[in-house]
Amino acid sequence: MQEITATELKKRLDSGERVQLIDVRQPDENAFARIEGSKLIPLGDIVKRMDELDPNRETILHCKAGGRSAKAIEVLQKAGFKGELKNLRGGITAWSNEVDPKIPKY
Secondary structure, rough: OOOHHHHHHHHHHOOOOOOOOOOOOHHHHHHHOOOOOOEOHHHHHOOOOOOHHOOOOOOOEOOOHHHHHHHHHHHHHHOOOOOOOOEEEEEHHHHHHHHOOOOOOO
């Protein structure tokens, strides 16, 4: 499974790359802490909402620490999603640690 670090993702977003950033956490987690520009599609909904993902754009998935987003990648691949998928290593916790300490940790 391909991964990207929070620092690498920040550089790519700052350079204007148009990646899809998908948050697979629950709505209450997303309301508490979120990465600007991310779209919430909870893990339990990811396959039935896979048509919301553009297979022609790189998709980076994240959760709190990387486990649920890794699972989301697995289920999307099994469901036949053809686009490029990457896991944000360490999830939003890594984003808070490496990129934006104003993002609260939980």
